[in-house]
Amino acid sequence: MTDATTRAASGTAARNAESAASFTALYGTEPEGIWAAPGRVNLIGEYTDFNDGFVMPLALPHTARAAVARRTDGVLRLHSTDMPGGVVQLRVDELAPHAGHGWAAYPAGVVWALREAGHRVTGADIQLTSTVPTGAGLSSSAALEVVTALALNALFGLGLTASELAVLGQRAENAFVGVPCGVMDQMASACCTEGHLLYLDTRDLGSRQVPFDLAAQGLTLLVVDTRVKHALGDGAYAERRAGCEEGARILGIPALRDLPYDGLDAALEKLAAAGADESVLRFVRHVVSDNQRVEQVIALLDAGDAPAVGPVLTAGHVSLRDDLRVSCPELDLAVSAANGAGALGARMTGGGFGGSAIVLVDVAAAAAVTESVLEAFASAGYAAPGVFTAVPSAGARRLAPAAW
Structure with missing residues (x-):
């Protein structure tokens, strides 16, 4: 292992430990895991995804991170270290589209979309932080959606693929938040690989990783x-x-x-x-x-x-x-x-x-x-x-x- 790799691993471990400690201080219990989903930049193919067309994004090193623990009482608690205000507390069985909630609508929308699709999500404590610039056209919202979906998929054993998680994230943004986006942003966040572009057919979600x-x-x-x-x-x-x-x-x-x-x-x-x-x-x-x-x-x-x-x-x-x-x-x-x-x-x-x-x-x-x-x-x-x-x-x- 090179010195640079060792330093990177050490830095990641330190950030994970910091996230875990912050989660515990906030919610009074340890998280069950920490997940990350990146923002993206699109090389070419703009406004083509909702026309069943072709796109070619790449994932950025900037990510949304989520420390998460399951709940069984139907309560969803959301907190962002990047946004003003405290914990947003909602009930999963009362989630409804276009109900506001500001930034919290993106992760809450994912919970709604999962439950609408028949997946038994009984609540969660989620703490989010992000290095994806907001409002910069780099898919900060898709990163929040995908990291939430990925964590809940793992914790509740839903067995969904990366593409399926991306589609659920898109549904959350379309139907819950109210932005009629295509699926490129969520697919890029969920499916890109290091060192590659994602050449994506947005009609059938067929893709190729391009060096x-x-x-x-x-x-x-x-x-x-x-x-x-x-x-x-x-x-x-x-x-x-x-x-x-x-x-x-x-x-x-x-x-x-x-x-x-x-x-x-x-x-x-x-x-x-x-x-x-x-x-x-x-x-x-x-x-x-x-x-x-x-x-x-x-x-x-x-x-x-x-x-x-x-x-x-x-x-x-x-x-x-x-x-x-x-x-x-x-x-x-x-x-x-x-x-x-x-x-x-x-x-x-x-x-x-x-x-x-x-x-x-x-x-x-x-x-x-x-x-x-x-x-x-x-x-x-x-x-x-x-x-x-x-x-x-x-x-x-x-x-x-x-x-x-």
Whole structure:
């Protein structure tokens, strides 16, 4: 074991012990385990998942962690070390969609979804902490959902697969919280593996782990957190989903995934002739072209040509900015400043309206590109963004056993 590995293991053990001690101080009993689920960054394929399309996310090293113990009295107690206020106490048999609860709606929604699916969850004490930035488009909510589902699956012996847990997490966010998201975020958190991208077909959840060793080609992937908080529950996301569904309905196909790229022009003419709103045409054009971009990226990676992915990322940003219209000035500036300083390509990632951009860059140019982005933000009078390297990391897992 190397010194670095030893230090990492020692640090993890210390954090686990700290989490266990904090749980015990809060609830008066020891947790039965500690679990973690990561946030994600999506390389390509945006707003395609609720259209049965293709996506290619990777898990980040940033995680939501949950220390959990079962209860048998129907009480659910939730606490977050990152949120103000104390313990949120609920009854599992009284959980109902759209009842509020703030941040606690995400783990509570998972309990509701499990029980709605017929799984006997009789209560729990849960303490959560997270290093996934909130509102940054990096799936902090999916991480909370997946880590809760993973822990309860283990403690109650439910026998659910990682994909099944992801689908339940999505149901919690859709039906309980009220955000009509697709399944990519939860699948990425639950199913990604270290050193890989997850090439995912969101229709049947078929997937392939794609090696993603940028360093071997002298590259790195930066994440630029604009610190502009986005909120997907404000109607803009739902509006785009409804527009995509309207486009598929007019075209007579189950989902936009079923429209091939070489049929896009004819489909847009059909939509226009049918009197579809101009926004529907734009949404359809983005989704079909972004599915094509996913296919381009997987072909390039399979061929070992990661540098050629850069222009595909930039093309994806233009589509998100102009057709889907989910970018913002800070995201546009991050992309233009990075590309102007020599990046291979860049785009916004996630739901947009704020959040983060990703930048593909030669390792040798990473510092200069970062500095250019920081200077551009300062010149524009924006708050300084956070910049870090996206390291393809492990998906959801158990961190610690019952014995500390």
